[in-house]
Amino acid sequence: MHIFGPLSSRWTAYLGLLSALSAAFAPAVAVKEHDFKKCHQSGFCARNRAFADHALASDTWQSPYNILPESGSFKDGQYQAVILKTINDGGETVRLPITVSFLESGTARVTVDEEKRQKGEIELRHDSKARKERYNEAEQWVIVGGTTLDKAAKVDYEDKTQLTVKYGPSSKFEATIKFSPFSIDFKRDGNTQIKLNDRGLLNIEHWRPKIEKPEPEKKEGESTEENKAEETKVEEPKGEDESTWWEETFGGNTDTKPRGPESVALDISFVGYEHVYGIPSHASSLSLKQTRGGDGNYQEPYRMYNADVFEYILDSPMTLYGSIPFMQAHRRDSSVGVFWLNAAETWVDITKGKDSKNPLALGAKSKTSTHTHWISESGLLDVFVFLGPTPKDLTAKYGELTGTTAMPQEFALGYHQCRWNYVSDEDVRDVDRKMDKFKMPYDVIWLDIEYTDEKKYFTWDKHSFTDPIGTGKQLESHGRKLVTIIDPHIKNVDNYPVVAELKSKDLAVKNKEGSIFEGWCWPGSSHWIDAFSPAAREWWASLFKYDAFKGTMENTWIWNDMNEPSVFNGPETTMPKDNLHYGNWEHRDVHNLNGMTFQNATYHALVSRKPGELRRPFVLTRAFFAGSQRVGAMWTGDNQAAWDHLQASIPMVLSQGIAGFPFAGADVGGFFGNPEKELLTRWYQAGAFYPFFRGHAHIDARRREPYLAGEPYSTIIAAALRLRYSLLPSWYTAFRHAHLEGTPIIKPMFYTHPSEEAGFAIDDQFFVGNTGLLAKPVTEKEKFTVDIWIPDSEVYYDYFTYDVIPTAKGKTVTVDAPMEKIPLLMRGGHIFARRDIPRRSSALMKWDDYTLVVTIPRDGKRAEGDLYVDDGDSYDYQRGQYIHRRFVFDGAGKSLASVDADGREPGSVQEGEWMQKVRSVGVGKIVVVGAPTAWAGKKTVKVESEGKVWEAKLEFTPAAQGRAAFAVVKKVGARIGADWKVDFS
Numbered sequence: 003m004h005i006f007g008p009l010s011s012r013w014t015a016y017l018g019l020l021s022a023l024s025a026a027f028a029p030a031v032a033v034k035e036h037d038f039k040k041c042h043q044s045g046f047c048a049r050n051r052a053f054a055d056h057a058l059a060s061d062t063w064q065s066p067y068n069i070l071p072e073s074g075s076f077k078d079g080q081y082q083a084v085i086l087k088t089i090n091d092g093g094e095t096v097r098l099p100i101t102v103s104f105l106e107s108g109t110a111r112v113t114v115d116e117e118k119r120q121k122g123e124i125e126l127r128h129d130s131k132a133r134k135e136r137y138n139e140a141e142q143w144v145i146v147g148g149t150t151l152d153k154a155a156k157v158d159y160e161d162k163t164q165l166t167v168k169y170g171p172s173s174k175f176e177a178t179i180k181f182s183p184f185s186i187d188f189k190r191d192g193n194t195q196i197k198l199n200d201r202g203l204l205n206i207e208h209w210r211p212k213i214e215k216p217e218p219e220k221k222e223g224e225s226t227e228e229n230k231a232e233e234t235k236v237e238e239p240k241g242e243d244e245s246t247w248w249e250e251t252f253g254g255n256t257d258t259k260p261r262g263p264e265s266v267a268l269d270i271s272f273v274g275y276e277h278v279y280g281i282p283s284h285a286s287s288l289s290l291k292q293t294r295g296g297d298g299n300y301q302e303p304y305r306m307y308n309a310d311v312f313e314y315i316l317d318s319p320m321t322l323y324g325s326i327p328f329m330q331a332h333r334r335d336s337s338v339g340v341f342w343l344n345a346a347e348t349w350v351d352i353t354k355g356k357d358s359k360n361p362l363a364l365g366a367k368s369k370t371s372t373h374t375h376w377i378s379e380s381g382l383l384d385v386f387v388f389l390g391p392t393p394k395d396l397t398a399k400y401g402e403l404t405g406t407t408a409m410p411q412e413f414a415l416g417y418h419q420c421r422w423n424y425v426s427d428e429d430v431r432d433v434d435r436k437m438d439k440f441k442m443p444y445d446v447i448w449l450d451i452e453y454t455d456e457k458k459y460f461t462w463d464k465h466s467f468t469d470p471i472g473t474g475k476q477l478e479s480h481g482r483k484l485v486t487i488i489d490p491h492i493k494n495v496d497n498y499p500v501v502a503e504l505k506s507k508d509l510a511v512k513n514k515e516g517s518i519f520e521g522w523c524w525p526g527s528s529h530w531i532d533a534f535s536p537a538a539r540e541w542w543a544s545l546f547k548y549d550a551f552k553g554t555m556e557n558t559w560i561w562n563d564m565n566e567p568s569v570f571n572g573p574e575t576t577m578p579k580d581n582l583h584y585g586n587w588e589h590r591d592v593h594n595l596n597g598m599t600f601q602n603a604t605y606h607a608l609v610s611r612k613p614g615e616l617r618r619p620f621v622l623t624r625a626f627f628a629g630s631q632r633v634g635a636m637w638t639g640d641n642q643a644a645w646d647h648l649q650a651s652i653p654m655v656l657s658q659g660i661a662g663f664p665f666a667g668a669d670v671g672g673f674f675g676n677p678e679k680e681l682l683t684r685w686y687q688a689g690a691f692y693p694f695f696r697g698h699a700h701i702d703a704r705r706r707e708p709y710l711a712g713e714p715y716s717t718i719i720a721a722a723l724r725l726r727y728s729l730l731p732s733w734y735t736a737f738r739h740a741h742l743e744g745t746p747i748i749k750p751m752f753y754t755h756p757s758e759e760a761g762f763a764i765d766d767q768f769f770v771g772n773t774g775l776l777a778k779p780v781t782e783k784e785k786f787t788v789d790i791w792i793p794d795s796e797v798y799y800d801y802f803t804y805d806v807i808p809t810a811k812g813k814t815v816t817v818d819a820p821m822e823k824i825p826l827l828m829r830g831g832h833i834f835a836r837r838d839i840p841r842r843s844s845a846l847m848k849w850d851d852y853t854l855v856v857t858i859p860r861d862g863k864r865a866e867g868d869l870y871v872d873d874g875d876s877y878d879y880q881r882g883q884y885i886h887r888r889f890v891f892d893g894a895g896k897s898l899a900s901v902d903a904d905g906r907e908p909g910s911v912q913e914g915e916w917m918q919k920v921r922s923v924g925v926g927k928i929v930v931v932g933a934p935t936a937w938a939g940k941k942t943v944k945v946e947s948e949g950k951v952w953e954a955k956l957e958f959t960p961a962a963q964g965r966a967a968f969a970v971v972k973k974v975g976a977r978i979g980a981d982w983k984v985d986f987s
């Protein structure tokens with residue numbers, strides 16, 4: 003949540019703090035764009051853009067970075083050398099060690115450091131205690147695997163000017179490192195895919211001492227920052243803008259920059275690629291736009307600097323709450339990508355252009371290439387290069403490096419009911435009862451900050467939350483959970499043991515002088531836990547023990563908000579960049595990691611809440627970075643109750659998925675404002691297809707629990723909730739795949755159909771896992787049809803009516819979407835699992851039988867699908883305590899069979915408690931959509947399983963008026979965990 007909504011009690015307190023400004027705020031103002039930097043207001047971004055302008059405008063530009071050939075050596079899959087950067091006309095150079103690593107996974111990594119800083123041979127200004135090195139610990143937090151060097155990589159060609167290394171699967175990949183100027187071409191199958199420094203925009207701002215100049219004469223009344231900058235500029239040699247090298251002021255906050263200018267920037271070209279995706283989070287399209295002006299393009303680069311951007315604007319490259327600097331480029335039948343491992347403020351410019359010199363432009367037509375320019379404020383230059391060739395390869399290799407989505411608690415895929423705030427125990431219990439009364443399933447109710455005693459986390463409001471355990475037990479009686487918010491700012495008051503310990507144990511983030519940093523957030527004056535510190539994480543864990551955080555129990559889980567971190571009185575609502583973290587790293591270096599380390603600290607705290615209690619934690623985060631997927635879910639922050647925010651949520655959630663963090667959702671209903679009923683209803687219908695499905699509302703928004711909507715809306719919303727619940731087995735299976743393979747949960751068209759160019763920019767429809775379910779939520783007011791683009795020549799059925807959709811590959815089909823309907827198609831050739839008995843929560847469905855839906859493909863030959871089930875709670879699945887079935891319908895053999903998807907022999911796993919209990923769960927019914935006419939008149943089928951054979955009833959309904967024929971096998975009777983076969987012959 004955030005502050006700048008309509009006036010609220012907390013907000014009023016904050017207004018007191020800023021009383022001088024308060025008159026300027028109108029209630030419910032949209033994001034004040036000018037509170038956040040544009041590139042020209044961010045010194046290093048402006049300098050690098052100017053550098054690019056200069057380089058690209060000049061015919062004679064030569065990048066001043068050259069590999070010193072005799073410094074190079076290649077050994078065990080790694081090339082090491084020194085790049086010399088020429089820094090003046092006198093030929094003076096700076097040494098920049100470079101390592102190019104070729105990894106067994108086929109990924110290449112290019113790392114450039116700066117020798118002087120590496121060796122600490124620099125002087126910091128202002129007696130700073132900050133570290134002298136470029137930040138080199140990002141990988142410690144981010145990279146979890148896939149870094150084994152490829153010993154089989156070998157130098158294929160070498161001379162005085164360049165070196166070519168062959169690497170990757172069957173040595174299909176190739177990197178040509180050119181020495182002068184330095185550049186690298188990455189090829190796959192002999193064709194260039196990615197080029198580094200091809201346009202000569204590599205820029206590593208080397209250390210230099212500050213040369214004190216005489217103060218420029220100040221004229222009367224000309225003391226503003228702008229004037230100062232102007233005056234300095236005039237003095238610059240070669241036009242280089244030095245004005246922000248040593249100090250930078252924005253919004254009244256001055257950054258002292260003790261290490262001077264230190265940015266790293268590089269151009270990365272995707273040769274022949276027209277589309278690039280990724281680098282969330284932005285309220286933008288899935289296929290990223292150009293950023294240097296022109297029709298329909300942005301003027302600003304995409305920015306990644308985690309920030310509390312209240313009421314963000316749409317269709318914008320401005321930064322939001324989290325950052326993942328992973329980009330995929332895609333053209334027909336080929337995906338490649340890069341991961342820019344840097345946690346400092348980062349900007350990415352994107353331009354596209356035809357390149358007739360493009361070696362890939364075989365034939366007459368030249369292809370469009372995408373040129374990107376990556377700019378980070380500090381740290382190493384560290385970039386991973388992926389050569390695909392499929393989108394699946396990209397997400398898999400990226401997942402290997404940064405980890406995949408944690409296997410979630412099963413309940414976490416249910417519906418979450420949140421608002422700021424449920425104000426008392428009784429309020430929570432009442433909502434819980436009403437959801438039941440209106441037969442609306444839900445799993446989790448949430449408590450925002452008001453449950454605390456005056457914003458002191460780990461406490462409860464003494465008047466309104468007197469019996470949280472009683473509340474927790476009421477929830478538990480229907481298998482439900484409570485999520486409470488715990489933020490990283492710790493109230494700075496007397497008689498609060500948490501803050502007292504934070505201070506006495508010295509576990510908080512420090513200011514530039516090295517004393518405890520104090521800033522403002524919800525509680526007023528606050529300190530921030532420094533989750534980079536192992537001791538701080540250990541202490542944090544101690545606070546979550548059941549006997550420490552009294553009032554919590556086994557069904558209490560946690561929400562981490564404001565972890566960008568949000569600091570109300572800080573620059574851009576966050577921490578000063580010269581603050582110091584554990585190890586004396588500046589906040590500047592680790593800013594984008596901050597949210598992840600905090601969420602991770604909470605995750606580990608929950609793992610160790612009670613000795614022996616090994617359960618998967620649920621932690622929602624607002625801020626995130628590459629790797630956050632390993633420890634929980636995210637949501638897209640403080641959106642608005644407006645149709646265009648509903649629209650924007652879909653590409654945003656899709657972007658999360660292709661950037662490796664698919665457990666994502668947007669606040670259903672919109673956080674700020676009051677959604678009209680139609681919007682609220684449509685949002686529930688869309689939200690039922692977010693991997694993370696939570697309704698939430700601002701404190702000043704009217705109550706909008708779904709049962710309050712009134713008819714017909716409440717009934718329609720209940721149906722959307724039930725649809726979600728009936729498909730939970732398929733959602734959970736999709737999470738299993740995300741967990742093992744790094745795949746998205748909801749998949750955009752380019753991902754599932756990488757050969758169909760017309761689908762590459764489509765970002766308002768998606769497939770759910772491998773189910774073949776194609777959803778296109780309605781996101782417009784009074785819109786009662788949608789146009790769905792059909793990516794292939796397979797048959798598509800309406801999910802609800804079994805109508806055969808009149809389709810053709812590459813055509814758009816208009817589908818009816820009256821208020822009560824979610825446009826949802828089933829692609830032929832799939833099998834997916836459901837549970838059809840509506841219940842109050844996912845936990846209560848645990849022992850229900852499954853329904854399998856088989857969608858017969860156009861050619862009638864083969865349908866396939868899978869189902870993954872485990873106890874939904876513990877880590878026992880890691881010891882084989884799970885069921886993973888593969889279902890195959892064989893049209894020729896007229897049979898449907900279930901086999902172990904992982905090839906495990908029956909009886910090969912020692913069955914624990916859950917495995918034994920799940921023996922009672924069976925296949926209830928099988929629905930075959932598009933059933934062959936030959937089945938008409940058939941009354942029974944033969945079922946064979948575990949050495950027995952029996953008959954089950956078959957009901958066949960012939961095709962009629964556009965509806966496909968379908969058949970239902972009732973009371974199948976086979977165990978879900980066993981091998982079985984149904985014979986339809």
Ligand SMILES: *[C@@H]1O[C@H](CO)[C@@H](O)[C@H](O)[C@H]1NC(C)=O
Binds near residue numbers: 539
């Ligand atoms: C998460 O916490 C664990 C336990 O304290 C620690 O070992 C690990 O480095 C942390 N990782 C991140 C990303 O913060």
